[in-house]
Every structure is written in C-alpha cells, then in structure tokens.
Amino acid sequence: MRFYIDDLPVIFPYDYVYPEQYQYMCGLKKSLDSRGHAMLEMPSGTGKTISLLSLIIAYQQFYPGRRKLVYCSRTVPEIDKALAELKRLMEYRRSQGCEDKDFLGLGLTSRKNLCVHPRVSKERKGTVVDAKCRQITASWVRNKAKTEGNIEVCDFFEKIQTLEATELLPTGVYTLDDLMDYGRTSGMCPYYLARRVIPFADVIIYSFHYMVDPKVAEMVSKEFEKDSIIVFDEAHNIDSICIDSLSIDLNQRTLRASTDSVERLTERVEEMKSQNSEKLRDEYERLVDGLRDALAAREEDLILANPILPDKVLHEAIPGNIRKAEHFVRFLKRFIEYLKARMRVMHVVAETTPSFLQHIKEITYIERKPLRFCAERLASLVRTLEITDLEEYGALAKVAAFATLCATYDTGFMVLFEPYESDHSTVPNPVLHLACLDAAIAIKPVFQRFHTVIITSGTLSPMEMYPKMLNFVPIVQESLTMTLARQCFAPLVVTRGSDQVTMSSKFEVRNDPAVVRNYGNLLIEMARAVPDGIVAFFPSYLYMESIVAMWNENGVLKDVWKHKLIFVETPDAAETSVALQNYRTACNNGRGAVLLSVARGKVSEGIDFDHNYGRAVIMFGIPYQYTESRILKARLEFMRETHQIRENDFLTFDALRHASQCIGRVLRGKTDYGLMVLADKRYSRSDKRSKLPKWINTCLTETSLNLSTDMAVALTRKFLNLMAQPFDMQAQLGVSMWANEHIVQHGGRGDIVSNAVAAIDGAAGIEAMEIEEVF
C-alpha cells in the first residue's frame, strides 16, 4: 500500500498497516525532519523493523541529501531478518514503480560468519579465523609473496585489491547469504568487500558493537557523514553494551600469557635489530611525527584495536620513553610485573582510576602519559615486527587496553580487585576488573557526531531512564500501545500456589521447598493445559540449575515429561542452538515441549517464540541482577550521584526490562496469541507493574493480578478456548488494522487514487484533495 505522511509518500509492503505502525512512522518522520534524536517504544511483534525501513527508505529516496541509514541490531539472526525485510521492501517498491537508482544495502558481520576461503572458513572459533585470515592477507605477507612466491595469499582478498571500490558490487540488497554467494561466484572476499563498499551503501545493517565499541567502530564506522541516520533496534539493553565495550577483566592466566607475549616480542625485536634495523628506525621516525598518519596508511590490515574513542586519541607524538621498541617492551614488562604483584593481595580493593595510577607511579615510576599510549604503541610495534598470529597477542592487547583506559578516564571507571570468585569460595581466583560505570562514555561520540540517532525497542519503559543514563536529549519520545481487535495475549500474575503459599524468587525464600514445589506445580499445570511450546525463564543460571535438580528429585519433572519434552539452555552456544532446534521440531510435530532458559541468557536475547513455538511464557521470579556484585554496587552508587537514579529504581527497571523482553517474545502479528505468566508475588505491586511497558501494563487487570495456580490455569483454559476460535480478519479492519480509508479517517493522507474511489468520508476526501492541490 501507499500512503502519505505529511508530503512524504510511503510505500509499505503490505495491504494494510497497523495503527501503531503508522504512528511509529509519524514519530520517526518528526525526528528525521528536526534532525534530532528519538526514543520510540512499540510492542514486540508488531512489525517495528519494516515500519522503520519503509519510512526511512522513503525519506531517503524522496528528499534531497539521501541520508545514509545505519541500522544496528543485537544479534546476527536479527541482522539476517532485517536484511531480508529490506530486500523484500525494495522488491515491493520496484513493483510499485519506484526506481531507487543505485540503491545498495548490505550487512556486515565478523570474518567467522562471512569467510568463504575453503580452508580458513572451516575453523570453528572466530579468533582463529581472524588469525588465519591475517596470515594470508597482511600487507607484508602479500609484499613478500610478490617477490618470493610459494607464500600463500588469499585469492578472494587479492581480487578485491585489483578493483576500484565502486566496481566491486552491483547495486541491490545483499543479505549475508547473498553476500557470501556473491563472494563465492565472483571470487571475492565478502568480508573485505562489505568493508570496502560501506562508504557507498545507502543502508548498512550490523550489530551494536560496530557502532559503539571503539575498538571496532574505529575500523568500520568512522567515515559516515554527520547526516546519517543511526538506528539502534532492540536497544533496551544498550547501556549494558556500552558499558561492556569499555570494561576489561584481567586474571592470572591473562597476565601469564602476556608475559609470554612480551618475551616473544623481545626476541623479535632483537632478531629484527640484528638483521634489519631499518624497519625499527622507520617506525621510530614515524612515531615522532605522530601516530595517526601511520595508522591511516594501511587501513585494511587487521590491527590490534585501540579501546579509546576517536576524540580522545591525541594527535601528538608518542612519549619519548616508549618510542624505541626495546624501551616499550621493557615498559610493558614492568607494568605486567606490577599487575602480578597486585594479584597477590588477598583482600578486596576498590579504587578510582586516578588512585590506581598514583599507586603505579609510586611503585614503578610509570607515568600516566606513556600508559595512555600503550595500546596504540603496541599496535604499531606488532605491525612493524610483522606479526601475523595475533591470537597469541590477545592477552597482551588486553593488558595494553587496560592501561590505556585507566590512564584516559578519571571518572566513570573503577578498578576493582577481587581475590575470590564469590564470598563463599575458598579457592583464590584473583581478578582485576576495570569496570566502566558510565554508559554515556561509549555512546557519547555517536550522539555528538550524528544528527539523528533513533533508539527503539519493544520494551523501553520507563522511558525517562535512558536519556539520563546515556546523557542525551530526545526530541521525540513515544510509547505506543497495541491496538487489538481481540485480546490476543494474556498477562497473568501468579502470586501463590494452589495451597496459598506465596511464590517468589526472593533470595530468602527461593530455595524453600514450598516455593520450589509450587513453581513446579505451576509448570506441570501449564504443561498440561497449554498446547505445543512453553518457554520458562529463570532469573539466573544458578537458580535454574538448582531448581531443575530439585524438581528432578521431588518428581515434578516426571510429571512434566508426561506432557511434554524438556529442553534446557546450557552455557554452550552450540549445544543450546541444537536444543532450540529440537525444541522447535517437537513443537511442530505435535509432541510439545518445554524450554527452560535464563532471563539474561542467550536465548532470551533475540530468539522468537511466536505461534506454536510459544503459546505460553512463564517467568519464574523477577530477574534481578546479583545485587551483591561489587561492580553493580559501584555502578548503582555512580548513578545515584551523577544521575540521581535511586538504586532500587534502577534494579527494578533493569529486572523488569528483562522480564518484559522475555514475555514479549511470544507474539508476532495480531493473529498470534500467547500467555504471559509472571510468577512472583512482587509483580502485583504497583512499583513493579509501573515499570512494565505500557502495552503490557494496560492489559493487566484486577482479575489477573493476584492469582493462585489453579485460578491461573482456569484462566489459561478459558483464554486458549477463546483464542482457538476462528478469527475473522475483517474484525481487525479499522480497529487494529488500517487500509487507506482508515488513515484518511484518522486525519492522515491515504493514497490519492484509492481516496477518490473510496470517498467514504466526504470531508476527509475533500481535505485530501485540497492538500493535493497545495502540493
């Protein structure tokens, strides 16, 4: 269908549009027009991605300037899906007569996911793929190959070097699979191909890290114009990603490995000195001039990434005391020794970065400035020494990044030393954490550089939290509810078992036999009443493990086995993927299955449980973070002091965004239906409820707020009976689904052609005509 938002013709690849999609696009357009940031919350499963793409592509193609869209998503499957939607949209636009000349849209992911080299792509670990790739694509290897022969280079990479960037890829939309197919047939490396053509693409889809993580962003995202439109989809967790990208853990294994690396570096330096000191001297010269130019020279070499942000990187020369290779190596050695000494302490130490630096200075006489250049200097050295197996230097790079970050930021960070893993363990496992506390640091350059940054998700409530944490001012801030012709999801708050004993995952009672049994009974009853798939989420992996073991012993699982198969998420991604696939098969062939997984785990992020894959989600307890964690405590304190966010508010907010993320995964489209069971007494309190997204919250009525297991099961049966009735699509029209005439009725502007024919609402019709004339 085609309709207008203001004067912008939008082509939407369906026959109808949901009202919330329309409103979403209106909000989006407002923020694009005003070149400001936006926050938009729209219920899960109502077609956020396609609305977003439809509007932005329309905008891009209609107005001058052709603003580039950079769409960041959370997981690779989500990137796949977004690319597929983009492809379909562009096909639809073409069928509607839009030319969209020279349109190029593509995705980017790691070498591991894109490599087509017959040998390298067989590796299972990403780091190994990177290392092997570097061994055959590094510039010095290629130079050597030119003169010496019998040195292997990557043909796929070589082919790209022979062509101009604009000739590499015909226009069109490439999904990741398409890109790999193209790479295979044309004999070009899809990864480098994508990186080369990114500056010319109209739409780029990749994961958050490529935009937020300075180590990666520096490589792929630095060339975008200020006018680009940046979208963070599924961004409810963006603060954690920002924080993660600047946090580092060092343990004893890392330090041991770094010592080895330093030894190896020393040898290499000696070796090179004895053979060919030219290169080292060249490097020295370059470092005097400044580092940036040196880096710019070979942009396609895989380098050791620098963890600090573009605007923090100084354009000044490297300090004199680490310019010489042997000096720098010795400097590193000293720093590592210092860290090792710190590891021997047997009590917890928490300090700010300035105090940490002060201590270093007192003990080792290492100054702040050389520490700050540590990462850059190491990258330069590794290149000069022509080291190809970067994987071995991973630990050392981590240490260097640690030093650089400590020496760059005075606030927003904490250095924490913990000798034991937890308070109960007796075996020491010392870890030195560098914890970023301020989410705004990592994302600040994004907000500063680009006019329009859009943060969107199914669950962003309460919305005032994000501008505070990320330190930005949204121009548009909207939370859309779901318009429904029938109530297709039922949130149920189960507070007690059939025996009236309270259910809660509160730490004091969670292992109480009565609670465990009641949780178990809830699962059994639901397994009995609900067809096909059920997904159950637990607040933490530890709790899931222990409750599953207890259920196994007290016979709960035996009853569940009678009704459904049981699959459980494990820490291993491959294993869990296989379990997921089997879970789906069981749902499809009618056997039915229960999937037990963790609210902050891999499954909860980005796997959909729509239709028969999830007729019910059970959230056992509230997925609070482990509040005894020192890092979390420090972050809470930081937020209280700088953003005036109360500890409890943040904790509840964080727990509920994960809970609503979990339960939101049951729905896709309005013909789908599912139950959302929140099994904890505390969900019935208003402070928890108010933090649920508006679209879920409005459906929580008094009758579903304080249920016992048997009441919940009765409601479940009633709901499922109701939902099993045939659903007349026509009932949706005008209510939860708009055709062109409904857009007109609601004061919008539909497509002119159909308007003239329909002309149901005379006034609206005339209005539309008038606008047409003005235009």
Next chain:
Amino acid sequence: MLLLPGETIKHTSETTCNKEDGLLHFTNKRLAWCKTGSQTPAVEVLHDHFRVQKVSKAEAKKVMLRVTAALPTGAPGDTQAEVTHTFTWRHADTDAAVADREKYVAELSLITSKRSQGGTAAPGSGAVVAPGGQGTPSASGQAGEAAAAATSGVTGLAQGGGEYGRVKVGAVPASAEEIKLRQDVLSKNAELGKLHKSLVVSGLVPEDEFWSTRKHILETQAIQSQLRKGESSTWLDLAPTTQESGNFKYTITPSVARRIFKEFPQVKRAYIENVPHRISEKQFWKSFVASQFFNRGRSADAGKGGRDTIFDKCTQEEDALFDNTSRHDLELLNNLLNLTRTEEDSVETGNAADFTMRPASKDSKLALIRRFNRHSELVLQSVLNSKRKHDMPGSSVTNQAIKEATILDDLDAPEAEKRVKLNIQDKSRYFTSMTTDANDNVPMSDARERVQADSSSVRSALKISFDISRPLSSCGNTQATMASMLSSAHRLAMQRRPNRIQELHIPDDLNHAVAECHGAGTEMLRHLWALLRLPPTADRQAKASKIVAAFDGVLKRINETIVKAGAAESKSANLASTIESMLQPITTSLHTGKQAYERRSSKVVIK
C-alpha cells in the same frame, strides 16, 4: 529383448541373477531377465506361473527380489514343482534401488490380487475369511506382499509397518484385514454402528454393499490403525523401594536395562566389556545404582557414590561426549537459531558475568541438564521417521525460515483458506448441546426473530445494486447468498423438527422404526441409483436385481410399522395415518427406483 506378440515392457532394471549382470524386464505377460548383450531371456516367469515374491530386509546391504514360480510343466497348485529366481539390484544408491524394486513388487502383487478376485468365494455373507493357505497368495492387493511373505515364512519383512495404505479396501470377498477394519470402525463410530445394526444385521442390506459406499472410512481407519505410537517420553527414573530391613531395593528388568543402555551408551559399553566374564550381571547393576554416575545431579546423594572404576570411566566418557561441542553439526542448524553466529560476531568484551550466571562447574547439575536435552532428543528422533532426510540448510530452507519469521500474514489481504471437514464421529452427541441451547435458553420468539433477521440479511445479500458506478464484481455475491440462505433454512428446520415430533406424540419405538425404514430405503436406493447410472454389465445387473429384491423386505417393514402404529395406543388419534404419511416419501422413492430398474432391465433384454 525379443517380445512376444502383443507384449509391452512396463519396467526395466539392471540386476544380477546367478552372479551375472543383465536386465530385468516386467511386461504385461511375463517377468523376464536377459543377460547383458543377449536378446533372449535367460529367466522367464509367465504371470500365470508366478507364485510368491520375497524381498530383502530394508536394512540389508543388497536390494534383492526373490520370485518363486511354478514350473511351466507343473500342474497349477502343485507346490512341489517350483523354481526360485533371485535378482539383485545393481544401483549404488540403495534407496533408488528399493524404489525401483517397489515397482516390481507392486506389479507382482497386483497379479496375485487379480488371481484371487477371480476366485470362487461366495459373495453376500459377511464373515468371509480371506483364503490364505500354504503358498496361496492372499487376497488383497498390496497386503498380498505382506501376506505372501508371511505365509511362506520369511522372517524379517522388508517394508513392514509404517507405510500407509497397505491394506487395499474394497475387494470382494473382504479380506481378513478388511473385516478387522470394519469391526474397528463400527466399534469406534457409534452412529455408523447403529446404522449397520439396523440395516445389515437385520438383513436389509448385504454387508459388502453397505461398505462399498463407505470405502473412504475404511481407508482412513487403515491409515489410523497403522500409525505407530511414538516412544514414551517419560524420564527413566529408577526409584528404589524400601524394604522392611531398611535397605533399598532396585528392580532392573530387561526392559529397564534396555532403556538404560539406550539412554547411556557408556553403560552399554561397560556392560559388554565386563559382564559376565569379569563380574556378574547382578554385581554390575548393584554397582551401577551405587555409582556416582547414576547419582549425578542428585544433590543429596552427590557425595554418596563411591569410587568405582567401571562407572567412573562412564562418567568421563559422558563428560567427554558432552564437552565435545563439535559433535553438533552446526551446518544442519537453522541459521536463525544458531547462537554461535552472534557469539562470533564481535570480540569478547566486558566484565565476566557474575557467578549466578555461570554454570556451577564443580557439581554435576550441568550433566543432568545435558542428560535432559539428550533424552528429549532421543525421544524426538524415535518419533521422526528415521528415513527422513535432514533438512539441508540450503538457501531455500533458510529463506523460508526467515520469511516465516518476518512476514506478518494478517497485514496482507486474506486469501481463501483451505478448509478441512471436521471429523465428528457421533453427531448426535455433538449437536445435543446446540439443540438444548436453542430449546431451553432461547425463547421461541427470540429464535423466530433471529430467523427473520436472517431472512432480512439474506434479502440484503440478494439485492443487486444497479448502480453503474460500482464495479460489477461487487454485485450480488452468489456464494454468500447461497450460504446464508442455506444456513437459515437449516436452522429453521432444526428448530421445527424436534418440536413437531413431540407434538405428534409418536412413541419412541415407532419413531425408531420409521427412522430405520428411511435409513434402509435410502441406503438401498443409493446403491441402486449408483448402479443404474453406470453402463450396464452382467455383474451390475445381478447386483441391481439383488437390491431390488431386497426392496420387498423394506416395503414389508414399512407395512409392519404402519400396522403397528394402528395398534399402538397414543394420544394422537390418527397415528397410523400420520406414520403412513411420514413413510410415504420413502415408499414412493422405492417404487420409482424399482420402476427405473425394471425399465432398464427390459431395455437390456431387448438389446
């Protein structure tokens, strides 16, 4: 190959026979095998001589077909004078070879079934047991293969169960399988059972006639009866019983042991290695239930199990199996479910997860969880057809998955749905709730209103707008009109009928008798008209005459009913005449049918 006059080749395959390569042909006259290069068949079995076929087991390496035939010289039925030929398929691909062989199997069984149909079994009587003597092929088509193989004593039948529609329905006389099916259908479907009782058992309609128009029911039943029940998903839970002395007792039966072996291949290996030459079976199981391996994941018993070399090794093996993540073939995964791709998408950053989000490495709960996953997978695999090829993640499969995961179907204009008829076996019970609804809850006036409202809606649908500006397609939707008319007529009838019968005060037994007469009459008329519409043959003619003869029985029953009505006491004065008028339509129809038959038969005679 040189063909006989009038011979055509139906199938040809490369096979070996007597260790020589050649071509096997199946023609409309014979089964023949020629050596490579030769034009005259070295082996030849005429259709009339063919006796029994046997096939190799499905899992056998070689795909073979063994055909037993009477020697051309031998007298028919003389089982002594037989020859056997074995053909081995030369296809490298076993599946293709099996498929190829199936063609021959089907053809050969067709021969046997044809032959048996020409047999002499008397039609008419219900319980005819299929002929299935020594060496005689069984009656019913595809099942012939099974029966033939079974009677000649082949143990592992290749294509046994699992395949649908083995039993061919509709042969006369009915095969044993079919009779079994009929019984099953009748016992399951009460309504049909009633009809069967009143028509067939009372002798109004012959058994085979009754079923001949209900083949589809039998076929459905045949498929349903051959659906295998999947493996039970219950978790193997060895619970001990406590004895008086306070000791625990575990009972391990062979079936339990089999399940243990299936669930834990490590235990099976240990069993094979140790029992009975190292330790006795009893000792083996005793140490099994005491071992840490068995007690993994049980918090209370975690420390209890002692060291045990046999089962500690099992534990290690199990861990090795689980830890070996490369055992998962990620190539077979749906891309959208492959979590490793996200994991490999970016370099690892951030502080490590706190300990609540990590697996507890020290105890064995992880092993328990992995056992769950494995168990579910095993159950699932036993359900899935093992022959089924795994979905290769070709781009089409992935695209399909992505399409399913992204497209919102309801936003597209709906297309006509394909509907499946609801299979209700006992309609009377299903509709009781509805009729009571109409009678008890809804007052009559309300119902009438509804009917009126309906009729107005019907009228509105009928109204054709002559507004020229409207597109033609929207004028008068005939289908919708028909549907609404039908439904309102239906509803009216539903509402009136029960009431009228109540008003008439007809005793129940009479009511039944009337219904029976109607049922029998309709049933027979159905058969008659079906026969009359087809071009006449002697066979059909005979059948028709039989049916017409049976008309008299029905008419007699009708008369009896009317007489009975005259004698019965009732509030209604003229019960006999009411009943007579109720039976009038069927009487008329029967007469019409009879006349039509007579006209037809006289024509046939003239011809």
